[in-house]
Amino acid sequence: MHDLAPMTALGASEPRTDTIGPIRITEAPDWALASVAARLGQEATCQTALRKLLGTPAPGVAAQASGPVLSAFWIGPHIWMFEAPYATHPDLAQQVKAACADTASVTDQTGAWVRFELTGRDLPRLMERLCNLDMGAMQAGHARRSVIEHLGCYVIRHEDSITLYGPRSSAQTLHHALITAARSVF
């Protein structure tokens, strides 16, 4: 194992948690990410490979799907983002590439994003201050990209929580927006 110590997107060694009213905002740095884009003409074989890898069909448009180990969400036509715990999958991109071989182009995206977990009551009331997605209509298992604080972010709706991915370099801006909006509501 190499000897470079990671830093979180918010610039610390440990992830940050904030609790405001009923909401908890947690930085979640321990995720490996890899984007997978099916090669032209290989879409079907690629999806077969991904299904095998994920343990469930690759998610459809604007959807998220979880398998036993990995999870994935749709980010574009025939493009998905795969997620796995970083501790166990530091080389997620290579694993995905191995599974898809020449049917897909795979890119390591681990460093590209900051991830926040939002939990608590009234999450839609927080989100309505931040982005134009209709959280009231967004069911668990939906994943959409939208604009938050001028930043392109992924919003993934789970049963009791929301996962938010924003560009890593702007982690502080995004975090500040989350905190400010939460204080404004609660």
Added chain:
Amino acid sequence: MRYSGFRVLKEALTGHRGWTPAWREPAPQPHYDIVIVGGGGHGLATAYYLAKEFRQHRIAVIEKGWIGGGNVGRNTTIIRSNYLLDGNEPFYEFSLKLWEGLEQDFNYNAMVSQRGILNLIHTDAQRDAFTRRGNAMILNGADAELLSAEQVRREYPFLNFDDARFPIKGGLAQRRGGTVRHDAVAWGYARGADSRGVDILQNCEVTGFRIEHGKCLGVETSRGFIGAGKVGVAVAGSSSRVMAKAGMRLPIESHVLQAFVSEGLKPVLPGVITFGAGHFYCSQSDKGGLVFGGDIDGYNSYAQRGNLPVIEDVAEGGMALFPGLGRVRLLRVWGGIMDMSMDGSPIIDRTHVDGLYFNGGWCYGGFKATPASGWCFAHLLATGTPHPTATAYRFDRFERGYMIDEKGMGAQPNLH
């Protein structure tokens, strides 16, 4: 009738019975020597200079609605000649010089107010670019001044110097720039043209051109055919629509630009100021309203109205620059159609149709150009040759590779 302070006094004492209409409402004649299509600022100025400077006769201005109802009636009133490129700067400097003597020339107080314009600098690269521009202005005989951040602060102490995302590092000032009461420009030119015999035909829509054997014989209108020796089209946002009637496709897209005015305030802003790190520029009218604008909405539109994102973007720029604006209220938002050209610069040229001339592609900078545009178009119509300051404004510059692209954005009109 000559306007003057004396005249105002006299009329006040005699019940204002002596005022006559600022322009006539003539019936269309069957034929004119020159027909100008478009009763906006540029069309009216063209007619005025044709009659006054080029001694032309039998001129008509044809307007679909009411005169001055296009962009001359809904702009942010700024005049300046702070351009970079050789194709532009002499023209805009000519225009600024015409502004400086305009009111006395056409006997109408258009409130030409040379309160100065200041373009703020936020990065070193911007300073380099503005230095190049300021020098180009001086080489062309215009005035320019480079200000340090401290100098800017002395003139505008309330701008955001201490908590800015993009700190102010200086500015390029043009003291002769300023604002003009925009409607009065249209009215002044209309009155001046009318008094020199120009027929201003309102509520008269051009429905087609009569072109035979490659020569334009006149225009078909909602009030019948009007014959013309020469036809000059100056219809700004409607350029593509009108020229399509002559079978032309133009290097122009029509886009919506929104502009804004606040409730009236006691004087706060001495001059015109443009934010260099966001889309916002602002001045204060004599009535007290802050007049401001920003970027175009960015999509083709003839709707003359825009959408909320740009309104917010402009307000963000305003607040970033001037945090004391928070409680100033936006009173009115309006939208106009901009004839956005492919290099951000205008066209004043003859067309492939004999006797048909075109003036357009002003993007959102047409107001300040009004006097020179009118003069140069009149020059072209009267003499058949381009005015020396407008030689670059040719149709064929795109095909031949002589673009005049101030912003360097290429053939993408919504980025100019």
Added chain:
Amino acid sequence: MRLKAGGQIDRDTKLSFRFDGKHYKGHPGDTLASALLANGVRLMGRSFKYHRPRGVLTAGSDEPNALVELRSGGRQEPNTRATVVELFDGLHAAPQNAWPSLRFDALAINDKLSNFLTAGFYYKTFMWPAAFWEKLYEPIIRRAAGLGSITTQPDPDPYDKGFLHCDLLIIGAGPSGLMAALTAGRAGARVILADEDFRMGGRLNAESYAISEMAGSDWAAQIVAELVSLPNVRLMPRTTVFGAFDHGIYGAVERVSDHLPVPQTGKPRQTLWRIYTRRTLLCAGALERPIAFANNDRPGIMTASALRAYVNRWAVSPAETVAVFTNNDDGHRTAADLIAKGVKVAALIDTRPDAPKAAGTELLAGAQVIDTSGRLGLTGVTVKLANGQTRKLACGALGVSGGWNPNVSLTCHQRGRPAWEERIAAFVPAGDLPQGMIVAGAAGGQFSTHATLAGGAEKAAQALTDLGITATKPDLPQAEDAPTRITPFWHVKSDKRAWLDFQNDVTVKDVKLAHQEGFRSVEHLKRYTTLGMATDQGKTSNMGGLAIMAELTGQSIAQTGTTMFRPPYTPVAMGVLAGRSTGQDFRPTRLTPSHHWAKEQGAVFVEVGMWLRAQWFPRKGETTWRESVDREVSATRASVGVCDVTTLGKIDVQGTDAAEFLNRSYCNAFAKLPVGRVRYGLMLREDGIAFDDGTAARLAEDHFVVTTTTANAVPVYRHMEFARQCLWPDMDVQLISTTEAWAQYAIAGPNARKLLQKIVDPAFDISNDAFPFMACAEITVCNGCPARLFRISFSGELAYELAVPTRYGDALIRRIMAEGAEFDVTPYGTEALGVMRIEKGHAAGNELNGQTTALNLGMGRMVSEKKDSIGAVLSRREGLSTADALKLVGFRPKNPQSRIPAGAHLLEKGAKMIVANDLGYVTSACYSPTLESYIAIGFLKNGQARMGETLRAASPLTGEDVEIEIVSAHFVDPEGDRLRA
């Protein structure tokens, strides 16, 4: 004065407030206007032009007169309508546009001069001498004009923004809005009910009549209570829907904290909501219009409905004795309500000879008010009776009703035009409404309470049916259903001034003058007289003005038309439109992976787009930035330096057609680039102008990593996606941005390899032979950390760029610094980076300015003619390839210590400073510590042919004029020996 009983105020609680320096008391439920009237204050402001005394005209947001400066300091809020300010304890407000005081305003002299200050007088004078405009006339005019003032201090309150979604947006919570919300709410639809007032109910709160045997306000409260209990209904009081935008998006402002002295910690003053709705029901009611008559502008004269609202809702009468002047039945209702509340009504003056009977006061049918008296407040009116006699009536207030205008504003925000309806003598919404909008109640011209209730329920059900939601209409409560009876009457003929626009002082005479001078179109009328351009945007004035213009031109009102209704419905604070995006939060900040480390080192940062980058790293004892930058450059060139270059855009290009795709995207050839090699690429726009440059590294047959400049990362990615999806849709190529995924450092200088060899794992041979200039590889560093290494050089030195996953970027810079200590490794910032690239003659943003071609940049031969690449064809146009085209060259000053200003223009020695002599310009300049001289690069006409000549770099703007020698732009190591070392 406050009436003994009644009103929706909390009489048990007293609130203290101050206006014009005097202290008063009011109650919760009051507005500033109602509280002032309760305290006997009628004079609240001054008009714009004549500085005439002004009191309230209305009881709502259409108020043109009672404008005050609310609060102070950074919170000072000018032009605030006293009629909508919710009273709070400690409120203070000051009069505006009056000096030295509200009662004695010096500029009231304008009123005496009014005969000279008619519409448009300023267009006819102040022209001589020309220079006097800016120096004399305009400053006087500006000082006199304007309304309230701001302090220019920053607004201390936060603002917020948000997005809401619903099936049905109901605008206005009067009888129709409440019925609509009830209908839709019970049907389970997602409903938003917004109302500008702090108390929902609309006119029901201001009227005396019963609904199902309850007071209207009680009925409203009962409905509101039920709506509150429905989870699918969102009630938004204090919320103004101010604009209708495309495709069912509405702008609304919620005044979250304006009724408090200051917002609670963390809470916004106001929130901007963008409401996305499938259907909209406009229930915005109607606004009463006045009648123009001589001196109809005195404090105490107001709309009859306002008078009624003050009596019923706030239990306030502006005077002990009042009169009512009307042309319709609704004025009678005002008289009746006043009488019922014990207010003495001197007379009910009705212009209609056949006016219905009235009880409790004298009815003067067929009569007109021809004049009024009272300097600072109304003392009496003069009435011309039906028989032609005149009569004076003493009264302290006059309620005027000229009929009601449906509140059509929002229906016209998408350039719809309302239509004239004779039945109610008013404009009503016409066909071309904003998408999904339906109008109900008084806003649609249905004025009786029964009709508004029924309309609200019916239109809500209709809207839901469109959406496939079934609604059952609730039982309609009993309510009055009086027909609208009006005989249009716009102005009392008079030689005196009769006001139309009370704020801007536009009178009937001004309209006549505009007509006389040919300003007859409604737009000309508005612009020439300023009618309707005041802060109320003509809500109370426009109708009268255009009715009079119609009369003068002999056209009908319908033919005359209206001016354009534009957003916002009522003025909106700039602060709330900006929301959270102010100050440092104006735009996102992007931090580089080494940011925290650089901060520890005391780096000076600079904004580069959204990024903050280290500009230089000052060391102890260094007093100027130049000292630091010179040191960084020299140290790098002497040993080794390190710079964070993460901000450069990175795009992963994969697929079997990746090479061919890049071959068409760049003007130079890429198809044959071997795996493990990097190539410089120049990208053109389709118009042949240079767009961006960067490198493409081939990591595998089907995998490239492309870099872009920092500024163009987003546009280049967009452009490549366009080419991929639209131009060559069947190419097998996939793109994804990886800018953020990698922390990338440039390590440059003669000792760069030695330093890197300590970091790169030994399994990877990076010797010059194994890893030559322009090599690239996927490697590991620091015992197994995955990394990418590129041997590329922007500085001209032996240099590498090393990338690791972003999370290790901080650790890597620390490791590089630690391992590099023996070489005295020096971190350098963007300034030193800039100096070294100028020394090397590399083009950057100042040269790639969107106006230059490959030819200008000295790369003309790179544009391949053997393939079809974007921009190649148009780059060959005549104007872009003239013989004297600008060429990138270098400049050295004759005196090495003379600065060459970037932005200077190039001229021959002795040439006159005119544009005809302009030969080009300086793009980038710096002091070169390597050459111990100032140097610069720039574009010179036919530059390559002028090497060795002496010219001037002239910058009259900065007062500089420097003799320069034309040299190659490659100042340092022109043969490139160092970077290949």
Added chain:
Amino acid sequence: MIINHPLLGPCDAQEFTYKGDARLIDRPDGMAEGSGPAFYDYAYLRDNPAGEHRELWFHEQGDRSWLVVTRNTVTHDIISVELARDVARSMGRSR
């Protein structure tokens, strides 16, 4: 504005970047003899209609699809939305 994305359904236009006339898909062949005039027409001339306009929008903050939106430039009503890649193929563009 709301753009009804063929895959994602209604999306706020703020997520998109506008390019212009959908004819920009129809790029001439750069290797064809004398293609200069064709490129001039392609890059610079526009119909710019007041009415229905087929135009390119990029879902930059969304799924990064280029779309061809048919929109009325007078009313802003959107008549149809297609994936530009499909449109390009239907116009005969391939590799």
